[in-house]
Amino acid sequence: MTGFADFIGGFGDIMTVKVTTTVNGKPVSGDVEPNTLLVEFVRENLGLTGTHVGCDTSQCGACTVHFDGKPVKSCTILAVQAEGHQVVTIEGIGQPGNLHPMQAAFQENHGLQCGFCTPGMIMAGIGIVERNKGTNLSEETIRAELEGNICRCTGYHNIVKSIAAAARGN
Amino acid sequence: MRKFGIGQPVRRVEDVRFITGAGAYTDDLNLPGQAYGYLLRSPWAHAAIRSIDVSAARAADGVLGIWTGADLAAAGVGDLPCAISGVLRNRDGSVLEVAGRAVLARDRAMHVGDGLAFIVAETLAKAKAAAELIVVDAEELPAAANLADAVHGEAPRLRESAPGNICFDWEGGDAAAVDGAFGQAAHVTSIDLLHNRLAPSPIEPRAALGHVDDGRHVLRTSTQGANLFQRVIAPVLGIDQEALRIITADVGGSFGMKEFIYPEHILVLFAAEKLGRPVKWSGDRSESFMSDLHGRDVISHAEIAFDADGRATSLRVHNRANMGAYVSLFGPGIQTLGGARLTGGLYAIPAINVRVTGYYSNSVPVDAYRGAGRPEAAYVIERLMNKAARELGLAPDEIRRRNFIRPSQLPYRHPLGFVFDSGAFEANMDEAMRLADWAGFPARRDGARARGRLRGIGMSCYIESSVGFGYEAAEIRFPEDGTIEIVAGTMSAGQGHETVWAQIVTEQLGVPFEAIRLVQGDTDRVKTGGGTAGSRSTYMVAGAFRLSADQVIDKGKAFVAMLLGEPPESIEFSDGMFRSAGSNRSMSIMETAAAARRDGEGLDSGATFNHDISTFPNGCHVCEVEIDPDTGKVEVVRYLVVDDFGRIVNPMVVDGQVHGGIVQGLGQALMEHSLHDPETGQLVTGSFMDYALPRADDLCAIESSYNEVPCTTSPYGVKGCGEAGTTGACPAIMNAVLDALAERGVTELDMPATPLRVWQALRGAR
Incomplete structure (x- = not known):
């Protein structure tokens, strides 16, 4: 597949632009090609490899991050669009010994197997709980709202259980 | 029972790095x-x-x-x-x-x-x-990319050396005995089935x-x-x-x-x-x-003969299997040496003949995908049993009851060579039917009918084989940092080996679970290994760790005996302690390992476990579906399973394997199909937008339970669990779909039962 940068590459050096944003609470900046995706910026420029790439059609959700507090697929946003915004990745929500409740719920409920879709699932799960705050979050709602994230290992059963447990606060 | 030993739902140690984004997948490395x-x-x-x-x-x-x-x-x-x-x-x-x-x-x-x-x-x-x-x-x-395009007489010839595009033509079982039994049959049921081509698609x-x-x-x-x-x-x-x-x-993720x-x-x-x-x-x-290598892609023609009492006397199956453009590492072995030996499932059918013809086509090579031939065998016999039951006027459980291998027949020599060591096949079905409230189904069907929906119930009684290479290797080492290094030739792709293998070694040696570190996946640190495949890893590695642990204990006894000036026979080992029978003195295994290391050789040990005997996970799946006759959409409204995996090491991890396996089976039954354009051979399903993987809202919760009948041939009685879900799921779901459609006159339907196919079947049957 040939992208925009490949075309302009034929006419000389590929143009780069500077992007300045906030990732996991820290100001970061980097030089990127205009067509660089946010997920590429996060993985390659910042070395935050917890955000994964599982497809090339924005279907799998493995690259889900929080953008100004909301879960988004970071393959659907250009790095330059993050200029001036707040990005949080899986590395920014909790660490070993100080896990985010959603991370702890995934471990407690065996909500992951190979772990590859897991960062995206956790970021999406936090969004589901946030959006449904104050409601009695049903299994049906969790399943419907997880529609944008694909897992091939777990059959979703324990992912749904994990998100429900995190929503209940246990 | 030990807190971190065999049988405990120990939370996984590998999870911490996965949930914090610290996993190290290949593309993360530079x-x-x-x-x-x-x-x-x-x-x-x-x-x-x-x-x-x-x-x-x-x-x-x-x-x-x-x-x-x-x-x-x-x-x-x-x-x-x-x-x-x-x-x-x-x-x-x-x-x-x-x-x-x-x-x-x-x-x-x-x-x-x-x-x-x-x-x-x-x-x-x-x-x-x-x-x-x-x-x-x-x-x-000219191209022939789909199996159906490659097998017919007018198909373009893809290789000079392969007339008819035939790669191999294998046969197992006794054809003459089968022919004889068919000649005597009171009833014959035949079926043609497609095992749809799948893209394994780990994320x-x-x-x-x-x-x-x-x-x-x-x-x-x-x-x-x-x-x-x-x-x-x-x-x-x-x-x-x-x-x-x-x-x-x-x-x-890998799945083969x-x-x-x-x-x-x-x-x-x-x-x-x-x-x-x-x-x-x-x-x-x-x-x-x-x-990526693909899975399944087989067309089956099968016939089963019954006597006047509804007992199967013989079974004849011809599978046409797509090898793809090239033969892969194990490609021609999957449907032959792998799956074919389970033809006929867990029924006592005296004569079985199975033929597998492999074909070349202009598609990605086909090789092992979760189940690797066993799901195909289970699908054939379980669809056949349901069809025969309808023709004979028997209930689905009754025809199975008349044909199960009974406990008194175990160990049972299957006509194609396997020896089934253990199992309680009818008991599994009874338990699944009880849990499913099978008897109450007619009322649920009536309720659905009142809502304008077609409801069906289906079961499958499956058996599969955990099988693989003939050996596995392990080591147990006690390095200076106070950890226990356990080395295995297997490789985890999400199955939780770091936790489960540590549970096994904790059970064997009483060492602290938290101090165990698994070494895997590095040929400089793992001297030899068969690898993870065919659901074999747990019992094979358990065997290799047990041999290694026995050596550790022998070395420890000798060392403690030397320290105490007593004969080695007077030293006993249990619960992680070496104890002198005579003097009441004792030393923990960790103290002993440290002292022995300072003294010289230490307790480090390793062994290879050679084991060529397969194990036979089995069980019963029950599925209930509701179908909207206007759209053809199938909704799985209940799914439950009773599995016999022998002894279970970590029930939490096993539940996860069951869930994941069943949903991959559901994908095959209802959604997934890798397709090529018949004219051009172009891949039609080239992204997650055209190839439908199951998503969270495509299914309901799964109820799993176990009937632990220990395996008599494997270490700790473990049978394995990784592929059982995919093996049992397709027939249970399709039998439920066909049960729902039966009242509208639909008798045949191939996977995947997409809304379009179901709708077409309903229209065609009018």
């Missing part, structure tokens, strides 16, 4: 000075390649090297082998002899996605841009990073066992095994397809050596669909 590889792939399903002109591409900005199939041949790079060549015997007595798969196509491209040239550049973008400048002069040839795409370090080739990539890669790749490159190191860190060696593995190593720089290749999802 080396200084690394260059990027890109594979130019065939856009044609079948084409004669006249020439490949790379001159303009070679001169492009940032390009470091380009290689074609001719270049690899000139450099002496070998082909990827088929391990079944020279092993499988055709029904005419000849032995299968097949050429390997060229790393890059030489004079013919055989499928969409077949590799034509490998471009390495300073960046991936530059490699991709250079690929656009390569001129391939090729003549497109981590394939990637490989090759470099040359101190004269040795090093490959970092996802595998199901690094040692197999070392054994296969070294001869392809023409180097010694010791000159090749394979390192596998975290694997983002990462067990295999792909062209890109050879290419990154070859290019890294030529360029003197690390070379990384990362495939995207589009490439996965056209280059």
